[in-house]
Amino acid sequence: MTTSQTTGLCEPVGTAKISTGTLAYVCARHRQRQYDLVIKQFKKSGITQADLARRLGKSPEVISRLLARPGNWESDTFSELLFGISGGVATYRVDYPFGQRTSGSLEPLDGR
Amino acid sequence: MSIHRILAELVAQGRLISLPSLFTGTDTARLLYVAPAVFAAVSPPFADNETGRRLAEFRASLDGFLEGGEISVAEDPRRKPPDAMLARVAPVEEEFGLRVTEPEETSGIRALGAFVAKDKFVCLTWEYREGILIFDDEVEWVQAAWRDLFGSRRPVKGESLDDYLTNYWPV
Numbered sequence: 641m642t643t644s645q646t647t648g649l650c651e652p653v654g655t656a657k658i659s660t661g662t663l664a665y666v667c668a669r670h671r672q673r674q675y676d677l678v679i680k681q682f683k684k685s686g687i688t689q690a691d692l693a694r695r696l697g698k699s700p701e702v703i704s705r706l707l708a709r710p711g712n713w714e715s716d717t718f719s720e721l722l723f724g725i726s727g728g729v730a731t732y733r734v735d736y737p738f739g740q741r742t743s744g745s746l747e748p749l750d751g752r
Numbered sequence: 753m754s755i756h757r758i759l760a761e762l763v764a765q766g767r768l769i770s771l772p773s774l775f776t777g778t779d780t781a782r783l784l785y786v787a788p789a790v791f792a793a794v795s796p797p798f799a800d801n802e803t804g805r806r807l808a809e810f811r812a813s814l815d816g817f818l819e820g821g822e823i824s825v826a827e828d829p830r831r832k833p834p835d836a837m838l839a840r841v842a843p844v845e846e847e848f849g850l851r852v853t854e855p856e857e858t859s860g861i862r863a864l865g866a867f868v869a870k871d872k873f874v875c876l877t878w879e880y881r882e883g884i885l886i887f888d889d890e891v892e893w894v895q896a897a898w899r900d901l902f903g904s905r906r907p908v909k910g911e912s913l914d915d916y917l918t919n920y921w922p923v
Contacts, residue, residue, distance in 0.1 A: 648774060648796035661798020664805040668812030668854060669775070672821050679822040679921050708824050708835035708923050709853065710816070737775055 651738045668710075674718050675710035681725045682707065696724045755868055755905040759785065762901055768874065773818045774811065781820025781918075782871040787897070790863065790878050802858075809854045810861045810878065813837070817850070817873065824923045825913055833923050841891050846907035847898075848916075850875065864894040866907030867916050874898075874907070 650662050682692070689707065693700045706713070706721065713721075722728050762768040768785040772778045774796065786794070794811040798804040817823060826832030829842040834853070841849045841864060850873075852861040859881035865874045876897045877890065884890050898907065910916050 650797055657800065659798055659800035659804055660802075661800060661804025661808040662796070663808075664855070665774070665796070665798060665808035665812050668809050669815065671854075672812065672816040676822045676919075683921075704833075704923075705835060707921070708833050709837050711835075712854070712856065735775075 649737065667712075671710035671712060674713065677730065678718070678721050678725065679707065681722060681728060685725050687725065692721075692724055696720055755902060758902055758905060759868055759874075767901060771814060771818065773815045775815065776819055780818040782818050782873070784814055784818055784873050784875060785868070786814075786875045787877065790875050793878055802855075805855055806852075806858060806861060806880070810852050810863070813850060813852045814863075814875070820871075820919055822919050822921055823917065824921045825917065826923055827913065836923050838917075838920075841887070843888075843891070845895070846909045847891060847894055848873070862890070864890060866894075866898060867910075869908060870916060871918055874901075876901075 649665065650659060652658050687695075689703045690700050693703045696703070705711075706717065719729070722730055759768065763770055763785065766788070769788060769791045770778075771784040771786050771791065771794070773780050793807055794814055796808075796811070798808040798811070824833075824835065824837045826836035826839040829840050829844060832839045837851055839849050839851060841847050846866045847864055848866060850863040850865070852863070854860065861878060862881050862884060863875050863878040865876045867873050876894050879890065908916060913920050913922060
């Protein structure tokens with residue numbers, strides 16, 4: 641296990657266990673990214689939470705709670721929110737904070 | 753002396769630390785100045801245990817703030833939803849609490865401070881939520897810490913949340 645000079649996080653190496661703290665950071669970061677995307681789309685859409693609730697067949701209370709913070713959403717919940725808000729779907733890319741590849745590079749889904 | 757000049761001196765003296773994002777470094781949309789105790793708590797490596805998880809969640813929240821992420825904000829401390837990420841604290845003056853509510857099975861972490869300018873937050877204290885027995889005492893402590901650092905210079909007191917933040921979501 642080595643520690644990045646940039647992030648201070650432990651880089652996964654070999655079979656060494658990644659600390660639960662490092663994993664928690666990475667997961668929390670991802671939750672924030674999903675939340676940013678959903679809230680930005682929601683603001684842009686001009687629809688109300690009640691509209692979204694009706695579109696998704698959920699109660700307004702559930703929508704309100706989902707939009708209140710970056711929660712540990714199920715993948716399907718994230719997809720439903722994005723699509724329900726704007727008809728959008730997420731696209732993906734991988735960043736490498738440890739710098740072994742070009743940060744922000746786009747990788748094809750088949751790994752080529 | 754302006755509050756910004758005082759802030760610069762506090763940073764030069766090491767009494768406040770300008771926190772970089774773990775991912776984007778000093779290239780951030782917002783700015784966070786933290787007390788040394790906060791900096792120590794959120795600096796990796798994060799331990800392979802429950803404490804490490806909680807502090808990593810705390811740091812991720814701060815990095816989300818730094819990187820300009822959307823932040824849900826509650827203005828009324830008496831009627832705030834449990835999920836608000838940032839909330840005014842009572843008694844309502846200029847102080848805000850950053851609310852870390854993950855991991856879900858924990859009561860989270862609260863970090864208190866105030867804004868020196870729009871999108872510039874000074875975080876003076878942190879505590880596990882279960883460690884805060886009397887919240888008003890925590891607020892008084894933060895107000896005293898602010899006076900100790902900034903003297904008579906007061907934090908931002910805005911008319912609306914627009915005076916404090918970009919990219920916020922009122923809850």
